[in-house]
Each structure stands twice: as structure tokens, then as C-alpha cells.
Amino acid sequence: MSNSIRKALVNAQIVDPLADKITTGGVLIEGDVIVSLGAGVTPANCGSGVEIVDCRGLHLAPGLIDMRAFIGEPGASHRETIATVSAAAAAGGVTTLLATPETSPPVDGSATVDYITRRARDNAKVRINVCAALTKGLAGGEIAEIGLLRQAGAIAFSNGSQSIVSSQVMRRAMTYARDFDALVMHYAEDRDLARAGVMNECEFAARLGLAGIPHEAEAIVLDRDMRLVALTGARYHAELVTNSLSLDIIRKAKAAGLPVTCGTSINHLTLNENDIGDYRTFLKMSPPLRSESERLALVEALADGTIEVIVSDHNPQDVETKRVPFPEAAYGAIGVETLLAAGLRLVSSGQISLPKLMAAMSLHPADILRLPQGRLAAGAPADLIVFDPDEPFVVDPQLLHSRSKNTPFDEARLQGQVKHTFVGGSAIWHAD
Numbered sequence: 001m002s003n004s005i006r007k008a009l010v011n012a013q014i015v016d017p018l019a020d021k022i023t024t025g026g027v028l029i030e031g032d033v034i035v036s037l038g039a040g041v042t043p044a045n046c047g048s049g050v051e052i053v054d055c056r057g058l059h060l061a062p063g064l065i066d067m068r069a070f071i072g073e074p075g076a077s078h079r080e081t082i083a084t085v086s087a088a089a090a091a092g093g094v095t096t097l098l099a100t101p102e103t104s105p106p107v108d109g110s111a112t113v114d115y116i117t118r119r120a121r122d123n124a125k126v127r128i129n130v131c132a133a134l135t136k137g138l139a140g141g142e143i144a145e146i147g148l149l150r151q152a153g154a155i156a157f158s159n160g161s162q163s164i165v166s167s168q169v170m171r172r173a174m175t176y177a178r179d180f181d182a183l184v185m186h187y188a189e190d191r192d193l194a195r196a197g198v199m200n201e202c203e204f205a206a207r208l209g210l211a212g213i214p215h216e217a218e219a220i221v222l223d224r225d226m227r228l229v230a231l232t233g234a235r236y237h238a239e240l241v242t243n244s245l246s247l248d249i250i251r252k253a254k255a256a257g258l259p260v261t262c263g264t265s266i267n268h269l270t271l272n273e274n275d276i277g278d279y280r281t282f283l284k285m286s287p288p289l290r291s292e293s294e295r296l297a298l299v300e301a302l303a304d305g306t307i308e309v310i311v312s313d314h315n316p317q318d319v320e321t322k323r324v325p326f327p328e329a330a331y332g333a334i335g336v337e338t339l340l341a342a343g344l345r346l347v348s349s350g351q352i353s354l355p356k357l358m359a360a361m362s363l364h365p366a367d368i369l370r371l372p373q374g375r376l377a378a379g380a381p382a383d384l385i386v387f388d389p390d391e392p393f394v395v396d397p398q399l400l401h402s403r404s405k406n407t408p409f410d411e412a413r414l415q416g417q418v419k420h421t422f423v424g425g426s427a428i429w430h431a432d
Contacts, residue, residue, distance in 0.1 A: 005031075005425070006028070006051065007030075008051070008052050009026055009029070009055055009060055009386065009420075010026035010053070011054050012026055012027070012057070012059065012386065013058065013059045013060065014027070014037065014038075014059075014060050015059050015061040015358050016355065017374075017376075018375050020359070022059075023038070023039065025038045025040070025041055026041030027041060027376065028041045028046060029425045032381060032425045032426075033378075033382055034376065034380050035379075036378055037377075037378070053420065055386050055420075058386050058387060059386070059388070060384060060385070060386050061358050061376075061384070061387070062095075062373065062375055062376055062380075062384065063093060063095025063096065063383035063421065064092070064093050064095060064385070065362050065374050066089070066098065066314065066361075066365075067239075067263060067365045068240075068311040068312065068314070069085065069098065069099060069100065069314040070085075070100050072084070073103065073115075073116065074105070074115060076104060077403075080316040080402060081403060082116075082120055082123045082128065086123070088314075088337040088400060088401035088402045089125070089126045089337070090428045090429040091401050091418060091421075091429055092339055092340055092418060093339075093340045093385035093418040094312075094339060095126050095384075096126060096127040096365075096371065096373055097126060097127070097129070098365075099116060099129065100158065100160050100161075101130075101131055101132055101160050102161065105137075106133045106137055107130060107131070107154070108132065108133040108135070108137060108138070108144045110148050113132060113149060113154050125423065127423060129155050129369070130153060130154045132146075132149040132156075132157050133149075134157045134164065134173045134177075134186075135173065139162075140163075140166060141166075143169065143172055143176060144157070146173075146177055150182055155371075156184075156369060157183065158186065159186065159187065161286060163188060163221055167224060170186075170228055171228050174228055174231075174232040175232050177234050178232055178233050178234040181235075182235070183236075184235065185239050186236065186239060188219075188221035188222040188225060188239075188246070189287065190216070190217045190220045193216060194213045194217040197211045197212050197214075197217075198213075199212060199288045200213060200288040200289060200290050204273050208276075208279065208326075210326060212288075213287070215245045215290075216245065218241075218242060218246050219245035219246050219249060222238060222241070222249050222250075225238070226250075226253040229260060230253075230258055236261075238250065238260070238263070240264055240265055240287055241301075241307060242265075242268045242288075242294070243297070244294060244297045247301050247306055251306055261309065261364075261368050262306070262307055263308065263309030264307050264309075265310070265311050266310055266313075266342045267283075267285055267335065267342075267408055268289065268290065269302065269342075269343070269346060270295075270343075270345050270346070271289050271408060273289045276289065276326075279325070279326040280408075281323070281324065281326055281329035282322060282407065282408050283408045284332075285313070285408075299352065302346075302356075303351065303352050307360070308364040309360055309365050310339070310357075312334075312335035312338075313332075314333075314334055314335045314402075315333060315335075316332070316334050316406065317330045319404075332406070333406050333408045334400065334406055338414065340416055340418065341393075341414040341415065341417070342409060343361065343416075344357070344389055344415060354389065382422055382424060383422065385421050386418070388419060389415065391416065391417040392414070394411060395407060395409045395410060395411060395412045395414060396411075
């Protein structure tokens with residue numbers, strides 16, 4: 001993904017999440033890194049032999065980093081492949097994906113890490129990093145070989161969507177992760193409380209005749225995890241926080257100085273339980289979509305910094321698992337290609353500034369994962385996007401690049417079109 005060409009992206013509105021501001025100027029790239037940026041980067045100042053890309057007043061920002069995406073390989077190429085998910089990412093302005101460990105076989109051995117790394121090198125347009133399994137087979141029993149997996153290239157450790165039930169196993173996993181300075185990412189859910197439910201526990205669920213999942217199913221496990229973080233000192237990231245009970249727990253942990261961060265999905269920030277409507281299975285998700293008041297609490301937590309990260313929670317499912325009665329439908333939705341456009345809903349409504357949105361989708365994920373991407377600075381990788389935040393479009397699933405088409409935004413009116421995507425200074429996407 002590198003080259004030796006000098007390239008200048010000029011005449012842009014530069015969205016800098018680190019400086020928390022938007023300025024006019026350009027970015028000069030040499031090889032695969034940024035060498036300078038600002039108002040002084042103009043065609044006249046760049047010298048000869050520089051390829052000029054005129055952004056024509058569009059917005060320029062760091063490429064997005066998605067910390068939770070199912071990539072399909074190995075074992076589920078009928079749902080997604082590395083090639084298709086990376087094409088969707090490039091079109092949506094996502095330049096780095098963190099692949100979940102829920103492959104077949106799971107990412108619990110060095111050979112699987114190596115397989116994904118090699119497949120990504122050969123077939124991906126974007127950067128794909130590996131999140132390895134915390135426990136062998138994701139079964140929640142025996143701890144995976146965290147040291148060997150880290151040595152093989154895994155940059156974080158998760159049990160996917162299988163919450164670890166045993167507090168003793170979780171304590172041991174955190175202790176080993178701490179000793180290897182590894183990041184623990186966990187999906188907090190009490191399986192017994194959640195098992196019978198298929199959507200948020202509420203009056204609307206009762207009217208639909210659907211069993212509900214209470215907020216406590218998430219909060220109970222998250223509270224336990226915070227106590228184990230205090231006990232072990234491990235770096236911990238709550239993958240999906242979706243209600244105010246959980247937000248209170250996170251705020252308390254941060255106030256106590258614990259090394260804790262959290263994220264939520266773009267779906268939970270922009271949709272609510274009422275969007276399920278007449279049993280729309282494309283909106284059956286785990287955790288379930290919450291009430292409008294809870295959605296607004298999440299948006300407020302994003303604005304005040306309690307929530308650092310927004311993920312797509314990209315989970316492709318084929319039509320056979322979605323075109324069935326709601327209780328029987330598979331959980332999950334695709335989202336990597338619509339991540340930015342859906343997030344811009346929060347900007348257009350005035351609920352969050354554009355630099356803060358970009359920080360949650362680039363800078364903060366990079367900081368948590370300790371990646372050099374996600375920022376506009378001299379020496380940083382030239383992973384960049386140019387986009388029009390105001391250009392409207394209607395989501396047509398057949399035009400999306402993912403192999404599966406289960407988008408919750410089917411026929412939704414969104415705005416925000418990515419025009420150029422660069423990884424390591426190389427152009428990987430250009431809108432027609």
C-alpha cells in the first residue's frame with residue numbers, strides 16, 4: 001500500500017479530530033505518509049513533480065477505523081469475504097478494520113492469525129487487523145494463548161459475541177492480557193437473562209408479542225468486569241454499551257481511574273426499537289435496539305466523551321437467515337459502508353460536531369488499539385478520505401459492496417458521500 005509519489009490534496013476543508021476543528025488547506029503526501037498539512041499546502045507551494053488532487057472545497061479527514069467487523073474468512077465466505085468487506089470499507093471511507101474472532105475455525109491459534117493476515121495482504125484494499133479469541137473456541141473455558149497470538153500479530157483480544165460467563169476465567173484472561181500489555185475487548189451480556197429475548201424489553205415488545213432482553217443483562221456483566229479490571233489492572237474496552245445503566249457503570253469506573261474505554265454501534269446511536277416496526281428482521285441486533293430516550297442518552301455520552309468509539313458492528317447475514325419470522329431470524333446487520341453517512345445524521349441534527357464524530361471513528365480507535373493511523377499529522381500514515389457531508393442519497397442494498405445485503409438502512413435517506421479514499425497514500429476508491 002505504499003508508493004514513492006508525492007501527492008497533494010488541496011483546496012479542502014480539513015477535519016482535524018485531534019485539534020477539534022475544521023480549517024481550509026491541504027495535505028502533502030510523500031510515499032505512504034503525510035509530510036505537511038495546512039493552509040500552506042497549495043499547488044503553487046508544492047513544487048514540480050507533485051500529483052495534485054483538487055478537493056474542490058470538500059471535506060478531508062483521516063480514514064475511519066472500525067473496531068468491530070465480521071470479515072467472513074475463514075469459514076463463512078457465503079456471507080462475506082475479505083475482498084468484499086474491504087471494497088465496502090473503501091467505498092464508505094473506512095481504511096482500517098479490526099476483524100472479529102468469530103470465524104470458522106475461531107481465531108484462537110497462530111495459524112488462523114497468519115491465514116487472515118496473508119489473505120488480507122493479497123485481497124484487501126484496506127488495512128485489516130486481527131482481534132484474536134480470549135478463550136479457545138470462544139467457548140469461555142480455557143484461555144487462549146494470548147502471548148503467542150500477540151506475537152503472531154493479533155492486536156486485541158475478544159470473545160466475540162459470546163460473553164464470558166465465568167468470573168474466574170475472565171479474571172485469568174485479564175491477568176494474562178495485562179502481563180502481555182494486551183487489550184481485552186468484551187461483549188457484556190448475561191446469557192441467562194438474555195437467552196429468551198429477541199428485542200429490547202419494553203411495552204413495544206409486549207405489543208409485538210416478542211420476548212424482551214432487559215438492560216440489566218448488559219449492566220450486570222459490565223459491572224462485574226469493572227470490578228475485575230480494578231482487581232487485575234488490565235486494559236479493558238467494552239465493545240458495545242447500549243443503555244444508561246451501563247453508561248453509569250463506565251462513568252464510575254473512569255472516575256476511579258480504571259484503564260477502561262467503551263464503544264457503541266452506529267445502529268444504537270441512530271435507530272431505536274420503534275424502527276423494528278412490523279417485525280423488520282434486518283433490525284434484529286444484539287444487543288437489541290433500545291428506546292428513544294436511551295438512544296439520546298448514548299448520543300449525550302458520545303458528546304461528553306464517556307463513549308469514545310463508534311463501530312459499524314458489521315455482521316453480514318444471508319437472506320435465508322433473515323427472511324424468516326422475527327424470533328427465528330439471525331442477529332446482525334451490515335454497516336461498514338454506511339457508517340459515516342449514518343453518523344452524519346448526528347452532525348446534521350446538531351447533536352455532535354463533525355470533528356468529534358470523526359474522533360470517535362478514527363482518532364480514538366487508533367489510540368485504544370495503539371495504531372499510528374487515525375490522525376492528521378506529519379509522519380502519520382496517509383490514510384485519508386475526501387467526502388461531501390451534504391450530498392444526499394437513498395440506500396439501495398443492491399448497490400452496496402458487501403456480499404450480504406442485510407442493511408438496517410434499506411431505502412433510508414442519508415447524506416454524506418465519500419469521493420476519494422487513500423490508504424498509505426494510494427488511491428483505493430474514487431466515486432464516479
